[in-house]
Amino acid sequence: MTAAVLSGRELAAAIKSETAAEAARLSAAGTAPTLAVVVATADESSAWYVRSIARATEQVGIACDVVDLGQEATGPEIRRTLDALSADDRVHGIILQTPLPPGVDAQEMALAIRFDKDVDGANPLSLGRLAAGLSAFAPATAEAVVRILEHHGVDLAGRHVAVVGRSTVVGKPAAHLLLDRNATVTVCHSRTRDLAAVTSAADVVVAAAGRIGLITADHVAPGAVVVDVGTNPTEDGGLVGDVDAASVGEKAGALTPVPGGVGPVTTALLLAHTVQAASALRRA
Numbered sequence: 131m132t133a134a135v136l137s138g139r140e141l142a143a144a145i146k147s148e149t150a151a152e153a154a155r156l157s158a159a160g161t162a163p164t165l166a167v168v169v170a171t172a173d174e175s176s177a178w179y180v181r182s183i184a185r186a187t188e189q190v191g192i193a194c195d196v197v198d199l200g201q202e203a204t205g206p207e208i209r210r211t212l213d214a215l216s217a218d219d220r221v222h223g224i225i226l227q228t229p230l231p232p233g234v235d236a237q238e239m240a241l242a243i244r245f246d247k248d249v250d251g252a253n254p255l256s257l258g259r260l261a262a263g264l265s266a267f268a269p270a271t272a273e274a275v276v277r278i279l280e281h282h283g284v285d286l287a288g289r290h291v292a293v294v295g296r297s298t299v300v301g302k303p304a305a306h307l308l309l310d311r312n313a314t315v316t317v318c319h320s321r322t323r324d325l326a327a328v329t330s331a332a333d334v335v336v337a338a339a340g341r342i343g344l345i346t347a348d349h350v351a352p353g354a355v356v357v358d359v360g361t362n363p364t365e366d367g368g369l370v371g372d373v374d375a376a377s378v379g380e381k382a383g384a385l386t387p388v389p390g391g392v393g394p395v396t397t398a399l400l401l402a403h404t405v406q407a408a409s410a411l412r413r414a
């Protein structure tokens with residue numbers, strides 16, 4: 131491995147310590163910041179995330195309510211749950227875990243998440259405002275991609291960034307945030323022809339496809355910066371990214387690890403958004 135390892139752990143710790151201080155202030159003033167996590171999936175990567183959220187909220191002094199509706203949950207059930215949490219004054223942040231049961235549309239469901247509690251930027255209103263340059267919570271993962279690059283001093287202005295993946299949780303919002311930093315952005319997906327040619331032309335590659343080993347040395351230019359967003363469960367209970375770290379590490383200039391890269395920063399930002407929401411709702 132010759133590439134520099136761009137860890138997310140120090141950044142996550144810094145965000146969490148600021149968040150803990152703000153959570154303590156709010157709690158002392160009578161508002162205990164509370165995050166509701168709505169789950170309707172048995173997806174392993176989601177389970178990893180929910181465990182990570184539960185642990186981290188406890189560390190920083192945020193209350194966490196996990197509402198597990200089971201993987202058979204219907205659209206109307208999920209919507210009713212989100213409506214109730216949106217109306218509940220005790221709750222300041224709401225995240226709906228993806229994926230959802232077959233036939234349930236995540237965007238339709240997220241419309242039921244009250245905008246000022248939408249701490250993972252899932253409501254289409256949040257994504258639209260983000261695209262329009264208006265204030266909104268960005269999906270924590272998309273924001274984590276930009277924050278980890280900035281933390282490690284990777285200049286984005288004028289650089290070519292290839293984003294692999296166009297989901298509303300990661301790829302699309304990441305593209306908007308990168309554009310805001312004056313990057314030149316190419317968004318790739320499963321219908322992209324000759325992915326390797328596109329990503330090899332980029333200064334920075336953001337891999338968010340959910341495919342183990344999709345990005346190999348053939349996909350990156352020598353010295354490129356690679357951000358691995360993938361969190362794919364392995365048979366032995368571990369977690370691996372979308373990037374073949376062994377081969378890419380020999381060619382790229384820098385690479386975020388999995389675990390220990392984008393993941394911890396994502397969790398930390400979700401908590402930061404939750405105290406921001408609690409603070410704004412308190413003033414409202």
Ligand SMILES: NC(=O)C1=CN([C@@H]2O[C@H](COP(=O)(O)OP(=O)(O)OC[C@H]3O[C@@H](n4cnc5c(N)ncnc54)[C@H](OP(=O)(O)O)[C@@H]3O)[C@@H](O)[C@H]2O)C=CC1
Nearest residue numbers: 175271295296297300319320338339340359360361393396
């Ligand atoms: N670290 C973190 O904090 C987070 C990690 N994740 C992880 O990131 C990954 C992506 O998540 P998410 O965006 O929700 O996943 P989705 O399945 O919603 O989206 C995957 C995207 O990747 C594209 N894609 C799939 N296969 C290929 C391929 N062979 N070549 C090019 N593009 C491809 C898809 O294209 P198309 O649109 O054409 O189908 C789609 O746009 C997962 O591993 C997930 O667990 C997710 C959120 C947070």
Ligand SMILES: Nc1nc(=O)c2c([nH]1)NC[C@@H]1CN(c3ccc(C(=O)N[C@@H](CCC(=O)O)C(=O)O)cc3)C=[N+]21
Nearest residue numbers: 175176178179182226227228271361389390391393394
């Ligand atoms: N609406 C929605 N938003 C998401 O952001 C979302 C989602 N649904 N569904 C599932 C995926 C997966 N995901 C992870 C985030 C952090 C870690 C994480 O913190 N991982 C640690 C390892 C686990 C640990 O050590 O705690 C790490 O990478 O170091 C993992 C997975 C978010 N997702």
